Amino acid sequence: MTQKTPLYGLHQxxxxxxxxxxxxxxxxxxxxxLDEHHRVRTRVGVFDVSHMGIVDIEGPDAGDFLRRLLANxxxxxxxxxxxxxxxxxxxxxxxxxxxxxxxxxxxxxxxxLNASRKDLDTGWMRSEIRALRVTLEPRPxxxxxxxxxxxxxxxxxxxxxxxxxxxxxxxxxxAFLEGEEGFVARTGYTGEDGFEIALPEDRLVEAFSTxxxxxxxxxxxxxxxxxxxxxxxxxxGQDMDETTSPLESNxxxxxxxxxxxxxxxxxxxxxxxxxxxxxxxxxxxxxSGPGVLRSHQELRDGERSIGMIxxxxxxxxxxxxxxxxxxxxxxxxxxxxxxxxxxHPVRWQTPxxxxxxxxxxxxxx
Amino acid sequence: xxxxxxxxxxTASHEWVRRDSEHEITIGxxxxxxxxxxxxxxxxxxxxxxxxxxxxxxxxxxxxxAASDVYAPVAGTIAAGNPALAQSPEIINRDPYGEGWxxxxxxxxxxxLTDLLDAAGYERVLAEAH
Numbered sequence: 001m002t003q004k005t006p007l008y009g010l011h012q013x014x015x016x017x018x019x020x021x022x023x024x025x026x027x028x029x030x031x032x033x034l035d036e037h038h039r040v041r042t043r044v045g046v047f048d049v050s051h052m053g054i055v056d057i058e059g060p061d062a063g064d065f066l067r068r069l070l071a072n073x074x075x076x077x078x079x080x081x082x083x084x085x086x087x088x089x090x091x092x093x094x095x096x097x098x099x100x101x102x103x104x105x106x107x108x109x110x111x112x113l114n115a116s117r118k119d120l121d122t123g124w125m126r127s128e129i130r131a132l133r134v135t136l137e138p139r140p141x142x143x144x145x146x147x148x149x150x151x152x153x154x155x156x157x158x159x160x161x162x163x164x165x166x167x168x169x170x171x172x173x174x175a176f177l178e179g180e181e182g183f184v185a186r187t188g189y190t191g192e193d194g195f196e197i198a199l200p201e202d203r204l205v206e207a208f209s210t211x212x213x214x215x216x217x218x219x220x221x222x223x224x225x226x227x228x229x230x231x232x233x234x235x236x237g238q239d240m241d242e243t244t245s246p247l248e249s250n251x252x253x254x255x256x257x258x259x260x261x262x263x264x265x266x267x268x269x270x271x272x273x274x275x276x277x278x279x280x281x282x283x284x285x286x287x288s289g290p291g292v293l294r295s296h297q298e299l300r301d302g303e304r305s306i307g308m309i310x311x312x313x314x315x316x317x318x319x320x321x322x323x324x325x326x327x328x329x330x331x332x333x334x335x336x337x338x339x340x341x342x343x344h345p346v347r348w349q350t351p352x353x354x355x356x357x358x359x360x361x362x363x364x365x
Numbered sequence: 366x367x368x369x370x371x372x373x374x375x376t377a378s379h380e381w382v383r384r385d386s387e388h389e390i391t392i393g394x395x396x397x398x399x400x401x402x403x404x405x406x407x408x409x410x411x412x413x414x415x416x417x418x419x420x421x422x423x424x425x426x427x428x429x430x431a432a433s434d435v436y437a438p439v440a441g442t443i444a445a446g447n448p449a450l451a452q453s454p455e456i457i458n459r460d461p462y463g464e465g466w467x468x469x470x471x472x473x474x475x476x477x478l479t480d481l482l483d484a485a486g487y488e489r490v491l492a493e494a495h
Contacts, residue, residue: 017403033429034404034455222403222430290451292407292427314406314429321407340425 005050006143006201007208014218022115024051026221033222037316040190040227041357044151045219046211050143053118054198057109057125061132066101066109068264069128071246073256077103083174083185086254087246088121089266093273094242095249097121098234100187102176110183112144112196114236128265142183143204147211148194148219148227150357156195158214159207160184168195182207189224191231191355229322230315232284232351238295239282239310239324247273248326250282250351280307281329284349286322286361291339293323293346300343301332309337317354318361324351369396370462374438374478375487381462382438384476385469389444393466394426394435394457397491402428405454410446410468417441417470424467426457438481441472 003024011018016027027048029036039045057066066074072086083102087095097117102110113121118138126136147155156165164181171177176185182203188194199207212218225235232250234240240249247255247270255270256262287293293312298305307327315322327335336343353361373381379398383391399405407427417423417437424435424446446468449456457465482490 028430029403032404034406226429290407291409292432294432314427316406316429 003051005048006204007048007050010205010209010212011048011218014212016218016220019221021221022051024115026051027218029220029222030218033220033226034316036217036219036223037226039217040149040192040219040223041317041354042150043217044147044149044155044194045217045223046208047146047148047219047221047224048143048208049146049196049224050204051115052144053111053113053115053121054139054142054144055111055113055118055122055125056137056139057111057134058107058137059132059134060107061134062107062109065129065132065134067262069125070099070101071255071264071266071270072101073262073264074101074103074109075262076256077101079103080105080108081175081177083176083187085174087240087251088124089246089264089270090242091265091269092242093245093247093266093269095236095240095244095246095251096124096242098236098240098251100185102185104178116237139198141200142198143201145197145199145204145208146188146190146194147197147216148188148190149192151216152192152194155211155214155216158216159210189231189233190227191233191352192227192357225311226313226316229311229313229324230317230352230354232324232353234282234324235311239326244282244326245270245273247278248280248282250324278329280326281331282310282324282326283331284322284351284353285309285325285335285337285346286318286349286353287320287337288345288347291321291344293321293337295323297323298338299325299327299335299346300338301335306332306335315353318359322349322353369484369487371484373462374481374483375490376436376438376481377487377490378436380435380438382478382481384478387475388472389469390439390441390472390476390478391466391469392423392435392438393461394433395487396461398433399458399461399465402426402431402433404429405457408447408450408454408457408467410450411443413443413445415443417443423470426454426467435467437470439470439472439476439478440474441470443468444471445469
């Protein structure tokens, strides 16, 4: 049964092309995916991401529970009002999901999970509670918006009071505020400045329509994908899954090794990988000539198969095709991608490709 | 939305065909095809001189989200690709039946498009797909 977010009716009114994404009818675009991409890079856009899963984890042992469950360490969140990005691992070190965890108060955390994984994650986490004093409550009553782009901060006042908007404007990346007006974090999935906002259904609809009426472009999942790929951000299920570790997914920076006695699930497997050295890695690629990179295209070094594209697209900001690829480590100097049975040279690029509107790809002839 | 020209013939795989002369046709993709693909970012026309049987792939058009093969509706030889597409593939979105044409094919036999769909027939194909 395909589900709808509270904004479904508005998407229809705005002329969205709707697609089934992880069991939700979501906007792919509202006319032009390319225009929407450029709007976010140069101005501001608003996304409906209410398909994602919000889960509150609370109780006297909630901190200890998450320190065992997550590869990143919530103890780094010294003060409430801060968030961090982490992988949720299985005992083999494979990625069950990637998520953001928000520290709201001592013993009170909130997770935001991928739509495609939220049910599995919730079941997995429940089974790991055991004797701990922890409650786990999914929040389907809350929807989620992402306001993204260099104009995001200026657009806050269309929806929030002057006071709340100015306090939001002072937030550092990965900090958040919550109050009567909503739960708002300075996070996003585009490589631009922006905010993610959790609201109950009626306020969600009101906020989205206020922004759109005020000239903030509605943005579909199509542009969300090209924006996140330019920003070098992984997509669960494509760039990593249960068979790949964070170390093999360009996410070593999200694994918190200290203190050494924090025995998080998957730690043993990751330590073994680290000891023995990685046989494969996730890296960025740029297609040197015309064409488009797509997931599952093969990469070769001459006759030798060295891996495949995990995410590929035409990058609107660059005007060329880019991708993420899982390849043998160490990666060879040169590589070609096979498109329709023909090899085409690619260049390596350590992600990101674009950050805060700036192209980070070196210019070549 | 009805932009189907009575002067063109169509295929169930969403190409349009125009007879230019006794031995030459122009091929493009339909309004429906460009709309379904979304913003086009790349078009690869197979090389001039390539021989085609009816049903062979003669071009690939790619949007941000997908690649789609374009099939030759009749046998012949590729005579020209649209030179404007290399710089501006988006003209296929803007004007699929005009400036956004894909290629010209010199046909093996005098042009006979009677086996292809007329506008009414193609409209029925679209209606059945919905």
